[in-house]
Amino acid sequence: MQTTTGASIDPRTFRDTLGHYASGITIIGGITDGEPHGFTCQSFYSVSTEPPLISFSVMLTSTTWPRIRETGKFSVNVLARGQHDVSNQFARKGTDKWAGIKWNPTTSGNPVIEDTLMWLDCDLYAEHEAGDHLIVIGRVNEMSLPEWHTGQPLLYFKGKYRHLREILE
DSSP: OOOGGGOOOHHHHHHHHHHHHEEEEEEEEEEEEEEOOOEOOOOEEEEETEEEEEEEEEEOOOOHHHHHHTEEEEEEEOTTTTOOHHHHHHOOOOOOTTTTOOOOOOOTTTEEEETTSSSEEEEEEEEEETTTTTEEEEEEEEEGGGGGOOOOOOEEETEEEEOOOOOOO
C-alpha cells in the first residue's frame, strides 16, 4: 500500500483523495442591500439536533461570504438531481449568479431556490478559522419539511456530478 505522510502531502493529491468521498451540493445564500448573494458549497453537514446546528466550510478568499456574514443569517439550499447547472452558475466568479434563478424568500428574507431537495434558514452561530477555510456554524430557525421534497440529491464524486441509481435497504 502506497502512502504519503506529514509535510509530503501535496494539496492536489489531498483534494483528489478526498474526492472519493461523495457529497451533496449546496448553495449558501443571503440578502444584502436588497440583493441576493450566494455561492456553491459542497462541505456541509449537520452538527447538533439540540440546538439544531449545521456547518459548512468556505474559502478565506471568498468575496461572497463576507457580504452574507454581515447580515448574521443565511440560507442553505441542498440541490436536487438535475440542478448541476445551478451549481456551476454559483461556482463562477464575477457573474450574476442569480440570473435566471427562481427563488422565494424565507420568513427572515433569505433566498430559497425553487425545486431544491431541501432548504434551511439559519442565524450565524459561530465561525472558526481552519487553514485556508472558515468553518461556519449556523443555528436553524426554519426549514422545509421532509415530505415537501421527494426528489433525489445532486452528488459530487471524483470531480464529477453524480446521482443515485437505486436505494439499498
